[in-house]
Amino acid sequence: MEYDKQHARFYVYIEVKSGKKKLDIYNKLKKPFANAAPSYATIRLWCRDFESGRKQSVCGNPRSGRPRTSVTDINTGAVKQLIAENCHHSVFSIAVILNIAKDAVLEILTAHLKLCKMCIV
Numbered sequence: 001m002e003y004d005k006q007h008a009r010f011y012v013y014i015e016v017k018s019g020k021k022k023l024d025i026y027n028k029l030k031k032p033f034a035n036a037a038p039s040y041a042t043i044r045l046w047c048r049d050f051e052s053g054r055k056q057s058v059c060g061n062p063r064s065g066r067p068r069t070s071v072t073d074i075n076t077g078a079v080k081q082l083i084a085e086n087c088h089h090s091v092f093s094i095a096v097i098l099n100i101a102k103d104a105v106l107e108i109l110t111a112h113l114k115l116c117k118m119c120i121v
Contacts, residue, residue: 003036016050070104079108
């Protein structure tokens with residue numbers, strides 16, 4: 001069984017509502033998941049949230065901040081077209097042409113287009 005954060009939070013929620021101690025909850029999660037299990041500090045934080053009633057959901061909180069805008073379908077298509085026209089483009093040259101970050105170009109190439117061995121200049 002693989003570790004899943006949402007399942008772990010659900011387990012902690014149930015155990016907190018059952019009146020279990022934080023250390024017992026941590027040890028029960030640590031046993032099957034070893035290093036993948038959340039830290040004791042995380043367990044304490046989740047327990048505090050569930051005990052106080054502030055947190056009733058086991059899903060994570062939405063994150064604030066600027067949404068990712070560079071890795072889009074439009075930019076993925078543009079990168080794919082540039083590579084089709086000239087397969088010798090570097091990550092840097094693609095980033096300059098499309099005016100997006102090098103990290104975004106690298107993510108598009110490796111994660112979305114499943115390409116490798118690009119020259120990073």
